[in-house]
Amino acid sequence: MKLDFSVAVHSLFYLEENSPRKIASRELAGCLDLNAVVIRNILSVLHKKGYIEGTVGKNGGYQLKRKLADINVGELYDVTIPPTISYARFITGKSEGIKKDDHISNNMSETLTDLFTLADDQYRAFYHRFTLADLKQDLYHHGYVKQLIKNNDK
């Protein structure tokens, strides 16, 4: 869910800001006002995907492994919020295995799944237009991201 993405962004910023000091998940949890278990789960994903390096446990801690300018926001979004596998629970008129006698009900699932999937592709493509360095610019000069989109879409 979206909070995981925010945690990932915030954590990576924090590691960069405090580089080269090793940051423990407990310290991040305090800073982000979240349970350390939540933080650890997300750090574990970031570690696996090569965003950060380090170890857990006593005297452990994490460091950023890549430059902010080399971290694509869309990739981070995809890693923390995997695409929906099935839209079945959002689609009407098709009970498991039961064919209705009307054409609409029988085909709503395929049509809406396509629609939702294409929309989600576009949504994710939006995030791919930025790097974490862009977002950091926005932290210091709020409005930067908005302006970036405005200029690009001209």
Next chain:
Amino acid sequence: MKLDFSVAVHSLFYLEENSPRKIASRELAGCLDLNAVVIRNILSVLHKKGYIEGTVGKNGGYQLKRKLADINVGELYDVTIPPTISYARFITGKSEGIKKDDHISNNMSETLTDLFTLADDQYRAFYHRFTLADLKQDLYHHGYVKQLIKNNDK
């Protein structure tokens, strides 16, 4: 939520298919495999927004008021799934009213809210590219919507 949108689309298709017969919410509920209360809530929104006309109660029922080609899918999406008012619950590091001493935590909220809002705008803009007539084409010739996007994005 997304199911409301699917219900709205399915209901409008059903009314069109059965036009000019008046359709009761109970009949729709049976067709869509959903509780009649869920259906009634959504029909009430569609009625208020001028998509359908009719009455509830005995001998009541609804009819489509507009042509499928005049119903924009994006508008229907906005009507059934209003935009998120606040992303606060998806944003880290800012407790109500408590200012932290670091710049990142203090500014994450504004930056991520902008990012999420811009992404959602683009997401919704995608749906605005279609009418219900386009979706109906896809029901009968699956792949139509996908092809439409492919051709438009060339």
